[in-house]
Amino acid sequence: MGSRMIKKCWCVGLLLVFGLGTAWAAPAIKIGTHAPQSGSLAKHGIEQIKGIRLAAEDFEKKAKIKVDMIVYDDESNPQKAVSAVEKLAGVDKVNAIVGGYGSNLVGPASEASERYDTPYLTMGAVDTKLTAKKFKNFFRLNNMPGYVMAQAGAIKDIFAAKKVGVIYSSLAATTEIATTLKGLLQKGGIAVPVFEKFEKGTTNYKPILLKIKDAGCDVLVVEGYFEDYVGTIKDAKILNLPVKAYVGAWGIGTPEFVRELGNMSEYIYGTSIWERGTAPQKAKKEEAEIVANYKSKYQEDPSYIAMLGYLTGKYMLEAIVQGGGTAGTYSPEKTRNALRALDTMSPIGRVAFDEKGDPRFFTCVLFQTQQGEQVVIYPLDRAKGVARYPGVPWGGK
Amino acid sequence: MISYNTIIQSILSGLLEGGNYALYSLGLAFVFGIMQIINMAHGEFLVLGGYIAYWLLVKWGVNPLMALPVAALLAGGTSFLSYRIFIERIRTTVELNTLILTFGIGIFLSNLYLQLWSADLRSISVHWMEDPVHLGGIYISLGEIVTFVISFAAVFFLHLFLRRTKTGKAIRITAIDRDAAALSGINVERVDLLAFSIGGALAGLGGPLLGMLSFVSPNTGLHITVKAFILTVLAGVGSIPGLIVAGMMLGVGEALTVTFVSSSFRELFGFTLFLVILLARPSGLFGKRG
């Protein structure tokens, strides 16, 4: 007992010395986050929080301002997400909220944050409807068009495909991407003979892939999630599906993806907001720094979700400080204005928000996995290599 | 536009998947048939088997087929403990209580997996098993054949065990008439414990196969329990071999729904079939009318 007391004294002493030495420039910032830490979206939510946590630590070091970060699990459940926001804004009185994953959760959550007049920045909700209400407190780093443009562009400009089969997971975000893509392709004169939704938890993709085969599609687009890619690629291999390219949406080419699929990940196309090394020239240094810090904190490479989480945390914290000055009264209005005024280069490209809180310059890149590396092939001005087309990890056409 | 070949290929994939459904359901059907307990933690026992095979493969490169006995043993052990600690004490009360109790155990286990192994989806990749076999215009993978055979064998041996061995007969007698069994010198408490543990072990056996064919995650369990349940009712409670036929029926039905209608109606097919069978013939396809 005695030694523990002494230890405690030591800690307090150290804290005092440090506290005086660094002389915090402003009172602590309280930042709130809610994200699924359990339930169906937990995997993404946990990575997101890791990113935000690192951003808070880095910010503390750089700005010399203490950050109180409060995390609540919304259990992938909309009503819990609303409760979480109400607690953050109403009880904990945070200066701002970052986080949220899934349009189903962020939708009601952003409504609550608007009610409490608390700025809210997310990276996990792309549904177009979310910004239709023009909330003044809602901001997001990414939205739907950015994903679809990269896919449609490559299919048209690089593959010059005639027939495309699109299959998609029945979840909200993938449904919207698929529908938007279909519209864009048809407008460009490309036929979409197979356009079908499959349910979450599907284990046998062969019947749906056989439809692609019968329709004679050149390109197979799968708008889904990790398990859907693994399932469709395994089944496509078994069927030796005669297509020339396999294009997916998010989550392709991640370390987990390459680990699970091995050489079956070769030639697969995916969109990406960020993978290691895709940062624009101006943000290369920042990217390297974040990756290094992340690795030293968690002993693993950051996923794109972790990176986006980091950026949401970073921009929000900076906006709070820029808006509120040193007086210690960070006001939501000033924070919002600071976010609206933001225009900067980041590892995911140029970041700026429009009136509705949508990103003005967000675009994904389309990459192809070549020898285990993610090579950006579209848009052409950011391309690092040439697409191997036709090419699928099984024989194909 | 649907080619002949597609239909055949589709049916075949449904048959193969249906065979696996039978194994995924075996533990639940067995426990339900013998003990009238609907084990809501069934899926979690199965997922445990999947995780064990995954870690054995990742850490020591153990072939998932070799991992099968380990998975069965550990899942059976978990099942044994659940029974000894909790279920035993309320074995004789209303059915609903055991249902809620096993549901609670299921919640506990799935959240424990989340704590231990994160929410990552784990897929067991054995590359040689994913290689396609080409049979006159029809493609199947080696893995599908292997898992199908295992599934069939498990059902067959369970059936044999119940019919031919002394213990198996004791289990069956206890299921039919508990009091008579006790009078004839069978230790019915021991039989219950044994049956529940076997149910867990059978579930554990399905885990590695599920991991090889798709993936396991902390959330997979409940989904499997529900599917197992549908199949148990389709087959008719107490009919172990009926599971294979019912599984194949479900698998083929699902596959053809995708081929002829749309894949978004796949699940709907399963549940509609379930409802129709339940309402029209509650004893299932192969159960005794009663």
Add this chain to the structure above:
Amino acid sequence: MKLGNFFQITEKTAAFLTFGFVLILPVVLSFNPYYLSIFIIALILGAVSLSWNLLAGVCGQVSFGHAAFFGIGAYGSSLLVLKAGWNPFGAMIIAAFFGVMGAIIIGTPAFRLRGPYFALSILGFAEVVKLLTLNLTWLTDGSQGLFNIPALPAIRIGSMTLDFFVSRTTNYYLAAFLMLAIYLVIYFLRHSNTGLAMSAVHGDEETAAGIGVPVFRTKLLTLMVSAFCTALMGAFYAHYVHFLSPDSAFDGSWSVMPIVASLFGGMGTLIGPSIGALLITGLDEFIFKQFFETGHKLFFGILLAVVIVWTPKGLFGKSIRKK
């Protein structure tokens, strides 16, 4: 944990105590919107549990799929408001009747089955309705869900305006009022001739039929009342949360949690299930969440098992005397 050995109260007293507690709870929580929002959900759950228990505890018919009626009510009311421009209050009532229609559709064939088979057929029904909601995109917007469901319109009583959009307090008391109304319906139903018929069916169907109780009609009527109340709460939920998706409206927890709450509170009582609902919500919020950010439901699983094994009549089952 055998509370029954320590004190005994009547059903009426227990109900008075419960609703008294519900009445003053917001004051204890100093009208904090966050805690109110937690307990609004608890009250919704409490009301659904009461309805579930009318069917299970009183009439002896266990359902595993009350989420079906909850979701039907939620979607029904939202669609009437969003697509047909109805007043939300009127829509809630009509949506509750949709629930009754659902009850007739599934109850008519399913009540020919007994025991677990009845329970399971309702489970299947809930899944089918959910999948239909997911796939009838033209009506329900599928997995995209319904956004911006209007709140209940403000009510003016004299100079007072009860707003349901922002205020958590008014929503809380409306939920409490609905729970009370449902309790009263159940209470009077239980003490009517129909209630006697229900108990008879619960006791033994053959004996009941023997003394002239219309078994099938009694069961169906009970399910219809139960579904009406559940759908009504579903409709309230939709207007309170302003957002629905098939996953949230037909969430399996709307089937499971009423069972859990009823078991906690005691299925042999009428008020017990709502006590159970308040209790488990409080435990989860104030105790379990303190331990883990993730996976706090782990405790919940253990607690569930412990309660079932050691107090199968519910924590208050023995303390509340039937009267």
